[in-house]
Amino acid sequence: MNRVRALATASLVTAFGLAQADAAFAQAREAVEYTTITRRVTGGPPFPVRAVLTSAEEYARFFRTREPAQCDFTSEFLILVHLGTEGSQGYTVRVTAVERVQSNPPVVTVKYRLTPGGAGAGTVGGAPVVRPTDPPVVAEAPAELIKVRRLQERDRSTSGGIDLSKDQLRFFEEGGMDRVGFNVISRTLTGSAFEQVTVDFTGDVKVRRGPGEPKKTRLLLSELDRMAVVVQNSQIKSLPRTLPTQQLGGTRFFFNHFDGARRRTIVEGTQQFEGAYADRIRPMSQAFDLILGRLERRPIQVEGVVEVVEEADAVRIQGALGLSYYLRGPLARKLVVLQGRKVVLEAVAQLKSSTEAEGVIRRVLYPQRSQIAGTIGQQGGKLVIVPAYPMPDAPIPLLGPRAQELVGPEMGKPVMLDMWLMFNDRGLPSEGFVESILAITLSHVVLRDRPEAQSMPVGELPERTTVWVSARRGGAEGVALASANMKSGWVPSQLLRFHYEPKIPGLTEGITPRNPNESGDPRLRDRIERELEDERNRSRNPNVDRPR
Secondary structure, three states, X not given: OHHHHHHHHHHHHHHHHHHHHHHHHHHHXXXXXXXXXXXXXXXXXOOOEEEEEOOHHXXXXXXXXXXXXOOOOOOEEEEEEEOOOOOOOOEEEXXXXXXXXXXXXXXXXXXXXXXXXXXXXXXXXXXXXXXXXXXXXXXXXXXXXXXXXEOOOOOOOOOOEEOOOOOEEEEEEOOHHHXXXXXEEEEEEEOOOOEEEEEEOOOEEEXXXXXXXXXXXXXXXXXXXXHHHHHXXXXXXXOOXXXXXXXXOOOEEEEEEEEOOEEEEEEEEEOOOOOOOHHXXXXXXXXXXXXXXXXXXXXXXXXXXXXXXXXXXXXXXXXXHHOEEEEEXXXXXXXXXXXXXXXXXXXXXXXXXXXXXXXXXXXXXXXXXXXXXEEEEEEOOEEEEEEOOOOOOOOEEEEOHHHHHHHXXXXXXEEEEEEEEEEOOOOOEEEEEEEEEEEEXXXXXXXXXXXXXXXXXXXXXXXXXXXXXXXXXXXXXXXXXXXXXXXXXXXXXHHEEOOOOOOOOOHHHOOOOOOHXXXXXXXXXXXXXXXXXXXXXXXXXXXXXXXX
């Protein structure tokens, strides 16, 4: 009983001591007065910056403007929390407090909080204005620019400002440690070329390729949050210290977590991401690749489901862990027919937020773009093509908006198609999304920019020119792309022939000259036969003149 009473007394004394310490600490802290000038600025660096601006020259150099600041720098100065002109769309920042702790030396802490999403966004005061004679400014950025009074030696009250000669100024992001996972994460690739990428969650990035000095830069806010999302959702911390893998001669990689001076290897393996943890490692690798893509414009591999957007030359690819890629370029227009299907491609992209990246498609890896010769038929109510040798003769269903328009009229005939091929788990073609059909001009034709008769000519094609037709209108006209000189335009389809003998040599020669029923023109057949005979004679005797 005495022991319990003693413990209770000790606990009371300890609690009383803590209360006294808290009260003393509260007395040692005091709020510093400040005024918010603006919460959105024009100009500045692309990455987040926390800065103190003590002169008009520093202000003008940072924002690249000649507009004077709303500050008298003889008695005041500015404190800036800037989220960067790139990768900060949708974020807001608010300074929550400026507090001084009476230590030796005194420490002034600027506390701020970042919020993803546009809630509460707005502008207080005016942003720096740029006149027509000023240097061009690229973009705006969310920020908070506050004004604080300079303390002088004679000032007794310290709550009214900051003495830059005595006070140590620090920045603190509230909730920042919850927003990020590790202190430092690095990826190391070893193989033919050494590469190391290190991301410090204070915002520093180091990239080393080969034995040279590493490049150093700052992390964009969107990249920092993306790394945090990947760390949280991929459960990287639950991976074993070393994941043994079977080396197949590929590039060897390591994901390292630096905890202070201590390094722990999270996972190691080859570039093929072997093993049961592949799905966890791939998003982390993609996050590193997005950072490298910004720094060195290197392509990354994008894998996801195609979604069509309103913009004509863009698609959206929904990837892993909620990351979507908004991709543009000529290849994006081709992928519109693959809506709802999974694709794998290479793109140069950059994060705009923690959940969206923008870029340009460089190359499509899957589905495979192929040119297939075969016979058109029907199977189970679906339009199919039965490939010619040497491909397997298993029918391939033809899909996409162009399939019926381009291929439907050629039922029972051999044709050559350009299409996106999807494969089943056995590696055999299972679906084909039609892009165009190969044709040959039967006589000299004039290309036009529109199907209307009054449209201007855009080029000419001689007879027997092979073209890729990507559209028909009412069976009377088509859009043709010449394979030889890349001229494009409208040409009447009655001047084209879509019937082919699917032989491997000479597939693009088109019609069969020995069969008048196939060519549809006996005079054309005779002329082609004479020209073929002439070519054979020239191959035997180069001195033989070509008959006119």
